[in-house]
Amino acid sequence: NAQRRESTEARTWTRSDAIRLPTFWVLVITFGIASVGIARFDFHIFSYVTDIGYSPIVPASFMSTIALTQLGSTLVWGMFADRLDIRKVSCVQFLIQGAGLVIAVTNTQIEILYVGFFLYGTGLAGSFVLREIIWANFFGRTSLGTVRGLSLFFSHLFAASGAPFFGFLHDRMGNYTLSFTIFSCALFTSAFLILLAKRPKKRADGTQ
Numbered sequence: 001n002a003q004r005r006e007s008t009e010a011r012t013w014t015r016s017d018a019i020r021l022p023t024f025w026v027l028v029i030t031f032g033i034a035s036v037g038i039a040r041f042d043f044h045i046f047s048y049v050t051d052i053g054y055s056p057i058v059p060a061s062f063m064s065t066i067a068l069t070q071l072g073s074t075l076v077w078g079m080f081a082d083r084l085d086i087r088k089v090s091c092v093q094f095l096i097q098g099a100g101l102v103i104a105v106t107n108t109q110i111e112i113l114y115v116g117f118f119l120y121g122t123g124l125a126g127s128f129v130l131r132e133i134i135w136a137n138f139f140g141r142t143s144l145g146t147v148r149g150l151s152l153f154f155s156h157l158f159a160a161s162g163a164p165f166f167g168f169l170h171d172r173m174g175n176y177t178l179s180f181t182i183f184s185c186a187l188f189t190s191a192f193l194i195l196l197a198k199r200p201k202k203r204a205d206g207t208q
Contacts, residue, residue: 013143013200015150023138023200028151030193031131032158033186034094036165044166048176052108062117069121070128077126081133090130090194097123098187105180123187138199 018024049059080089100119107113132148139147166179173179 013139013147015146018139018143018147018150021200023197024147024151026193026197027131027134027138028154030190030197031127031151032155034097034127034190035155035159036161036183036186044170044176044179047170048105048180049113051175054110058110062113065114065117066121066124069118070125073122073125074129077129078133081130086130086134086137087194087197090126090134091191093123093126093130094187094191094194095123097127098184098191099123101180101184101187105176105184134194134197138197 045062046056046059049062050056077089077093096119100116100121100123102116104113104116104120107116135148135151136144166176166183169179169182170176
């Protein structure tokens with residue numbers, strides 16, 4: 001493991017190198033489609049929960065549940081990332097987040113809603129931690145700023161589309177069912193895609 005990390009750190013990846021790598025685009029799409037709904041879902045929780053009949057204090061408590069869950073689980077995700085295959089850990093993270101979302105949006109009983117948002121927050125915490133570790137592990141610290149900065153350009157394009165897209169679907173459908181269904185499908189798709197990512201290799205002559 002130490003030898004592999006040293007080998008990774010010794011490589012330098014340029015932007016032109018990165019955009020020619022299938023791994024780069026697998027990671028961009030994996031985290032990009034997952035990010036479409038993250039901030040946008042948080043933005044729409046209040047409207048969704050009040051739409052199904054709860055007072056404004058209830059969605060506020062759900063937001064607190066998500067935040068507290070993230071606070072408590074980031075260290076656990078980091079520990080798993082150090083000990084296990086990072087791709088498999090990230091796959092589990094997406095599955096937990098997606099399952100929590102499905103539970104939260106297919107039930108109206110408040111106790112089950114709390115369970116759903118608890119699981120969603122647990123998976124969300126893993127997303128914030130694991131994606132940064134994956135980029136660092138795959139491309140090394142020497143090139144992290146260059147490669148990660150490029151990837152964020154595309155990720156932000158995905159993320160920026162989320163809020164108006166969710167709002168548009170809500171206005172057309174009259175509810176959030178389709179929006180949240182698409183988001184949950186995106187999370188489950190990301191769980192599969194992350195397993196396809198392979199650590200890029202660069203030979204001593206600089207070719208890939």
